[in-house]
Amino acid sequence: MLAYILRRVVLAIPVLVGVLFLTFLLSRLIPGDPCRAMLGEKATPAVCDAFMERTGLNKPIPVQFAIYFGRVMSGDLGDSLRFGRPVTEMLMERLPVTIELAVLSLLVATTVGVILGVVAAYWQNSPIDAGTMVFANLGVSVPIFVLGLLAAYLFAVVLKDTPFSLPPSGRLQAGIIVKSIPEVWGMDDLGGPLRGLLDFLSQMYVINGILTLNWQVASDAGRHLILPVIVLATVPMSVIARMTRSSLLEVMNLDYMRTARAKGLNERRVVFGHAMRNALLPVVTIVGLSLGGLLSGAVLTETIFGLTGVGRTIFDAITSRDYAVIQGFTLIIAFTYVFINLLVDLSYAVLDPRIRLS
Amino acid sequence: MTRKLTLLLSVMLILGLVLGGCAAPAGTTGTTAEQPEAATEAAPEAAPAGPFEPMVMAAENCDYGGLFKSIEAVDEKTVKFTLCYPDVAFPAKAAFSAFAINDTAYLESTGGGGDLIEKPNGTGPYTLAEWRRGDQMVFQRNEDYWGDKAIPATLVFRWGAESAQRLVELQAGTVDGIDNVGPDDFATVEGDANLQMQLRSGTNIFYVGMNNNFPPFDNERVRQAFAMAIDRQRLVDNFYPPGSSVATQFMPPSIFGYSEGQTWYDYNPDEAKKILEEEGVLPGFKTTITYRDVVRGYLPNPGIVAQDIQAQLADIGVEAEIVVMESGAFIDAANQGTLDGFHMLGWGADYPDATNFLDFHFGPGASPQFGEGFQDIWDALKEGSTKATPEERQPFYDTANELIKQHVPMIPVAHGGNGAAFKADVENAYASDIGAEQFAIMNPGGRDAFVWMQNAEPIGLYCADETDGESLRACEQVMQSLLAYEPGTGAVVASLATDWSANADLTEWTFTLRDGVKFHNGATLDANDVVLSYGVQWDASHPLHVGRAGDFTYFSSLFNGLLNAPK
Numbered sequence: 001m002l003a004y005i006l007r008r009v010v011l012a013i014p015v016l017v018g019v020l021f022l023t024f025l026l027s028r029l030i031p032g033d034p035c036r037a038m039l040g041e042k043a044t045p046a047v048c049d050a051f052m053e054r055t056g057l058n059k060p061i062p063v064q065f066a067i068y069f070g071r072v073m074s075g076d077l078g079d080s081l082r083f084g085r086p087v088t089e090m091l092m093e094r095l096p097v098t099i100e101l102a103v104l105s106l107l108v109a110t111t112v113g114v115i116l117g118v119v120a121a122y123w124q125n126s127p128i129d130a131g132t133m134v135f136a137n138l139g140v141s142v143p144i145f146v147l148g149l150l151a152a153y154l155f156a157v158v159l160k161d162t163p164f165s166l167p168p169s170g171r172l173q174a175g176i177i178v179k180s181i182p183e184v185w186g187m188d189d190l191g192g193p194l195r196g197l198l199d200f201l202s203q204m205y206v207i208n209g210i211l212t213l214n215w216q217v218a219s220d221a222g223r224h225l226i227l228p229v230i231v232l233a234t235v236p237m238s239v240i241a242r243m244t245r246s247s248l249l250e251v252m253n254l255d256y257m258r259t260a261r262a263k264g265l266n267e268r269r270v271v272f273g274h275a276m277r278n279a280l281l282p283v284v285t286i287v288g289l290s291l292g293g294l295l296s297g298a299v300l301t302e303t304i305f306g307l308t309g310v311g312r313t314i315f316d317a318i319t320s321r322d323y324a325v326i327q328g329f330t331l332i333i334a335f336t337y338v339f340i341n342l343l344v345d346l347s348y349a350v351l352d353p354r355i356r357l358s
Numbered sequence: 359m360t361r362k363l364t365l366l367l368s369v370m371l372i373l374g375l376v377l378g379g380c381a382a383p384a385g386t387t388g389t390t391a392e393q394p395e396a397a398t399e400a401a402p403e404a405a406p407a408g409p410f411e412p413m414v415m416a417a418e419n420c421d422y423g424g425l426f427k428s429i430e431a432v433d434e435k436t437v438k439f440t441l442c443y444p445d446v447a448f449p450a451k452a453a454f455s456a457f458a459i460n461d462t463a464y465l466e467s468t469g470g471g472g473d474l475i476e477k478p479n480g481t482g483p484y485t486l487a488e489w490r491r492g493d494q495m496v497f498q499r500n501e502d503y504w505g506d507k508a509i510p511a512t513l514v515f516r517w518g519a520e521s522a523q524r525l526v527e528l529q530a531g532t533v534d535g536i537d538n539v540g541p542d543d544f545a546t547v548e549g550d551a552n553l554q555m556q557l558r559s560g561t562n563i564f565y566v567g568m569n570n571n572f573p574p575f576d577n578e579r580v581r582q583a584f585a586m587a588i589d590r591q592r593l594v595d596n597f598y599p600p601g602s603s604v605a606t607q608f609m610p611p612s613i614f615g616y617s618e619g620q621t622w623y624d625y626n627p628d629e630a631k632k633i634l635e636e637e638g639v640l641p642g643f644k645t646t647i648t649y650r651d652v653v654r655g656y657l658p659n660p661g662i663v664a665q666d667i668q669a670q671l672a673d674i675g676v677e678a679e680i681v682v683m684e685s686g687a688f689i690d691a692a693n694q695g696t697l698d699g700f701h702m703l704g705w706g707a708d709y710p711d712a713t714n715f716l717d718f719h720f721g722p723g724a725s726p727q728f729g730e731g732f733q734d735i736w737d738a739l740k741e742g743s744t745k746a747t748p749e750e751r752q753p754f755y756d757t758a759n760e761l762i763k764q765h766v767p768m769i770p771v772a773h774g775g776n777g778a779a780f781k782a783d784v785e786n787a788y789a790s791d792i793g794a795e796q797f798a799i800m801n802p803g804g805r806d807a808f809v810w811m812q813n814a815e816p817i818g819l820y821c822a823d824e825t826d827g828e829s830l831r832a833c834e835q836v837m838q839s840l841l842a843y844e845p846g847t848g849a850v851v852a853s854l855a856t857d858w859s860a861n862a863d864l865t866e867w868t869f870t871l872r873d874g875v876k877f878h879n880g881a882t883l884d885a886n887d888v889v890l891s892y893g894v895q896w897d898a899s900h901p902l903h904v905g906r907a908g909d910f911t912y913f914s915s916l917f918n919g920l921l922n923a924p925k
Binding site: 040 | 475488490491492493494496512514516517518519520522523526527529530531532533684685686687689690708807809815817818825826906907908909911914915919923924
């Protein structure tokens, strides 16, 4: 197992280098002048010349790539052209928003999706089956931005001043102060990786609120997450529900299921004890890929609900030709995908002992 | 061999990432809660001032091409700017938020960048309490403010890119005001008794340009004919939001230099066609309409407007092909004068003065966007720029506007308006034409906090080195310039300077500073603060010429370049 993991990690390196190269190249192919995208269209040629010189964008592309690659090798993802801040700093600030949103969404999507799929398969061809699948199809069909705006309008405006009212966007109510975990814990002087981790967690306001026992922050951040989580969960939930149903139906028709029933096992034991484990294999793949997708591209959800996460940042970076941000964030997304794929592969062995990783 | 190389690269990359991660300094994540205290720390109590030693910054000569010759602290409360050539619009520029005044000691302590960007130390009605990156900005009332104290004790800035999202926030009551109401939402706001709409008259101009270096646009009569062929009213009625107006001239109505009563050619396609036939342009004239597919306040629907103009030209027998260019390439082509057909472009005010519109586009230093310039327009603009008072200047701009109508270097089409919306109970709500709202004078229905939602997050709060309106608006709450734009009218009024005057040829501008003005760190404003605040922007070799990116775009653009700029 360890050898397998090591080999996968080593094989991932050329993939990441390839992603780095392609992202670098593609970002340079975005039409437009980075100077005017950054400094405005009224920037004079003299100002633009100075900008290109300062940022090194006047150098030949291969030279730019060599410099950038060297910096990445030393752990430096460069500075944002637009914000003048290190990309790693921006990642530490914006990745937690996306992780919080993506993980909660996937939790909701998986829980609801699997339940719906099992229910639909168990009562196959019944009105319950039809109802759940119509619901799942609706989830896949309704565009995110329509669903998001409708949900925001319904819960923030129509249900305003009722117990069901929810904030339409943002992360916290205006004026609520958030303290970092090290600050609350009296560990201001702490440095190193632990400090980095705690600062990272501090940006996840729900977790921050729980760890610092600040229930106002935890509950308000939670309320702000309800709508984006539901909206973002809709599509993967629908896919998981459909996949669970079809996978379960396929397994339930196999010989060993007939044997299980012939042995006198009750139906619940047959489904949950024997069928589910095998039926979940493709579902796990979908869940893994969905997590990768959610972490990398919740652009619409983040935009509608005013969350400055990874997707929104990359979108803004592309429109403003902020090359370092595009490259740095894409590299992290690629890394996430590779890592999640590895986890998915490893989970196969746990779920199905017949699979041997070698 | 390949496998070994891959392995080596892989190991190096892993090591690099691990080492890089370990080397990252603690606390670089910009953790939110540290900022309010840090903001206070950023402006430590100022040390007692010693005897005043006046500061001077000067260029050896004016050969570098810029406007400034020297900036001099005459005494503690008087500062003099000596210019290389006259600039009648200098007060209007001095009111711009990019030229806010910093405390000398604080400026030096930050090294010209760093804390200046996230922990501004100004003289304004608010201090920055917290900037939670990606989420919100919180300002607290400056209790030592020299003027009327801010009405809301707390001011919160939030942002959202989508107009629908901002409107839902306002309707939900979670914010008190929103910027840039979507064109389709004006009716919703106006029909909601809980909301109020505040319109901005467009301080911009959308025009259809022609270059007189290319036939048939080298014929003035042909250009006049095309001026009659475009139904500007139809374009504004169909494709512009409320608050917009049909342009009768290049100058927007709310900016000095606008000529009351000036008219443009009436829409008369028959007459246009007749002239074009007489001049041999029709039949058979084919041309292009070039534009960039970028939404601007002056052109909210570029694609549809291009199609409508194409259809209007087709009505008189002109076959115009629509060409869409990438934004930067389009601007470059226009400025280089290489667009040989019609081009759709516009301009928004940097500062409220005719020089920003007319001199920039039609003066002797203008780009060849419209081809060769016109000597009579140059003469009028030159005369206008050498008179000190608005009353003396206006007749020359009237002449210039009339000459522009005669020569038709472009067809002025529209001044694109937009608007901000507020809760109905917000008193003194207004939408600044130049986006410089002062929230300190607004009363949010007696509530302690005013929550404002704009399009985007400010990039930095050292606005000398910022160009986006979102940053500049945030700076306006904290920082102040020598002069200011009056809320509502945009007129240039006193701020940190109470008086200002120029010599006869407008090359020396002297400002008298207000007494008793304190920075947020307790330091007292003096003339050296003005000299250094301007000087670090002006002199590219100054050790404090750092900023966020170091471009100082507005200084370079409005004052014609930097001293000691890198070659």
